[in-house]
Amino acid sequence: MLKEIVNRALMRVRPGKQIAGEVGGLDLMLYLVEQCWNGLRGTVLSLRSKRAAVCFVGRNVRLRFARNIEIGRYATIGDGAILSGLGRNGLRIGARVNIGAYSRLIVGTDVARPGSHIHIGDGCGIGEYSSVGGSGGVSIGRNTIIGQYFSAHPENHNFKDLLRPIREQGTTRMPIGIEEDCWLGARVTVLSGVTIGKGSVIAAGSVITRDVPPFSIVAGVPGRVVGSRRGGDDAGA
Template sequence: MNLKNNIKQNPRLKQLALYLLMPRHQARPRTWVRWFINPFRHKKGKGALIRRRTRIDVLPFQPFNLGSYSTIEDFATINNGMGAVVIGNHVRVGIGNVVIGPVTIGHHVILAQNVVLSGLNHGYTDPVIPIALQPCTIAPIQIDDDCWIGANSVITAGVHIGKHSVVAGGSVVTKNVPPYSVVAGNPAKVIRRYQESTGVWEKV
């Protein structure tokens, strides 16, 4: 049995390992983790750029991959504490975005300003226990290639956005989006679809 499995199966070792990685009751890893472990554990493609004023709250026990020529703009937050964050090539993660794993983003995707993608949900069903202390659930978000997510949009856990689709600004996406579609609203609904037979984006 390897060290990783030993830590997972021993509650005291697991608690110690988490304490060494990040301060108690915090989501941000310790400075030594960010400086001396993450650069060697996570993958950053050629020409990829993370702006200086970002919060890269990534830990070594979950993947964080940033593809070639992709950019994470200032004031964005990336968190892989509950699941992997995988970002493809030529992706723009806009100013003020929040990306909480598990999230997978394809190639040539544009995330405009203040977009929230969260593959995590807090439990709330026990009325006696504070919500902050209840177990979290996760459901992966997937955004396929060539998508554009408009400013101030929210993509909820478990949503799959199909290839070359557009999410209008301010939308709240709670259901899967078919490929080659435009969605808008709260909750977001399909308002246009590309028809290959006519070559036109038709209203729905």
């Protein structure tokens, strides 16, 4: 009876998800208590943000510049995550997005030069310990899934002047775009100015330094197109 009730609720929050038969009654009860507490915590925390919503937030989650943060309905934010909306277009997390524990989504860090944006589409998942900077702008399309320790860096330090420390030469900002329905493995790094096309698969540990065509399979440092999900396409150089 309890599983039936939970499964009905899950159909609203996570369509297609059902409690597995091997999950025992006591474990299910403990799970429900934790989720109810996370839901209460998240909904209250969202009152500080741009728009209140029913969402699930773990322990020790911190919001900075919260009025520039929008958390979508039924989103989940893991323990210890830090969210900062310091930027022109803020931080937007879509509906049913899952942000892994101890991740950092930081639009900007300098109040004298705020960042641009981080926009994450509905249904995305980002693994634990990931770091996304939004100084030059990062957009992630719907239903994209990303593994642990992901990092996105939409700016580069300038270093041409040999007479000045690099830290004093400023940065060049360029946006990153990851289109919908991509899969990026663990420890993928994406650098500024890169667009990853729709439906692409990026192997774990890859460093993406240039644009990726749609439906590509990419691996390596720097990342190279090694195949295509469209069977007839040739791999790029």
